Amino acid sequence: MQAELDATRENVQLGDGRRWQLPRILRGARAYVVLLLFVLVFLTPFYWMVATALKSEVQLFALPPAWVPSPPIFENFMQVFREVPFGRFVLNSATLVFWNVLGQVLSTTLIAYGFARLRFPGRNVLFLILLGTLMVPDQVTLVPQFILFAKLGWVNTYLPLILPAFTGSPFLIFLMRQYMMTIPLDLDEAATIDGAGRLQILRYIIVPLCVPALVLVGVFTFTWVWNDFMGPLIYLTDPAKFTVSLGLGFFHGARETSWHLLMAASLMSMIPPVILFLVAQRRLLGGLAAAGLKG
Template sequence: MTVSAHDNRPRLPTWETALSHLVLVAGGFFLMIPLAWMLSTSLKSLGTVMSLPPEWIPRTFHWENYADIFRLVPFGRYVWNTVVITLLDVVGKIVSCSLVAFAFARLRWRGREVLFLIMLATMMLPPQVTMIPQFVVFKHMELIDTIVPLVLPNWLGGPFLTFLLRQFFMSIPLDLDDAARIDGASNFGIYWRVVLPLSKPALAAVAIFMFNGSWNDFFGPLIYLHSRDKYTIALGLRSFQDQNYTEWHLLMAASLVAMLPVVLIFFFAQKYFIQGIVFTGVKG
């Protein structure tokens, strides 16, 4: 059977495809409006922020606003505190959740399914339920106004991310474990040398989830951090707001600086993030 030369030509997009692309472009445009306004405001002077009609493109670009946020308040210190807490949270969450997920997915032991269901049941507890008891525990341990209450819970696992990693680990063939045991590998050796190297997409997804949550966390630092030199970025943004006064141009500049790491990490790691989320549903 001969193949027509017309079959090799690229197909033109149908009107349904064109319409869907048009809707996506329009949706993306509207989603970018707040970001564009934030960027515009960050380059204005305080006197022109509330001008009417609004100016999308400032007549004079005040780049010094970005320098002022580090000069007027210790914003660099806030960034450093946030980086330290976020990195400790990400490492702790990856280590603890991957170990628990490995035990639920790859090991056979009595009561495994029951404990797994109990762990999933804790997802139904809102954080407001455990907030006060947890605060009382850390207060008795004299850890208030330290970063320990913000870091230690993330070294003790978590139901959602443990479930995500467990689903991914179950998609890895068990034959690899048997082959490793024949070569003399222990359970930890299988976890470290077999499962983790094959789970980079899922680990990247966990890291992005944790980074985003920890970097933008406001409520936790608000409760546990009292000293100004220990503030995170989320608390530091309040430095540009007062009860009767808000420096909108500096607040928008600081918000853009705070948002930039999250956007960059997701932009460069979105491939692994999407793979990690998709592959967790391969095997249940």
């Protein structure tokens, strides 16, 4: 390594001993070129989706493929609603999202508070077990969970897709607990002296300070539940109960060649998570990064 370093040092050093560098403005330009290349590769599929969603059935199969739909047919989006009960799917997904967000926010707050603030024998061991469960692959529990819910007669209801949220996701509990650990204990102690009970401390001191973490829990849960495909696929059989993702999958199976409608439906299905991401992105990206580094 040292030899390599020495060799290059000679190459890059100029006569007067200063290192030669690209002028600042050119370095900026190089960064932009790389970034634009990435954007071009990663966003062209989006463009293709939008363009296809606006094409006529004839234009769909033009050769060579048309880059710009002419004329753009906005009617395709309405057509989706006529072909499949898309509005129904959206409502179903929204119902699941609502209960899951509620469940995760409530349960992770309580559980994280227990782990972050209260002392009890076995706390560290239990927390290690909680972290260990992050490593358990879903497959192992999928079949027996299904059998459990099937025996309870809950297949084709939303209960299997909602109830687990009220026991808290280990990842989100971990996230909340780490956040709560950053809140100074003095605040709790001051409140205790003022006669506040544990629930009051949680409600009036911890929760207001945890809003950023709670938003993160909500956004994560929303996105997971909205995007989930396998859960609804396993548990829901009645098309009237399908979620957006599941409905989209079946729409694809039924109308394999209606790519303009499939793209219109796909486009609509990604609006909620994309908007949520755009609104919460600062917090989300920061939180993701923190979770990734600490994990």
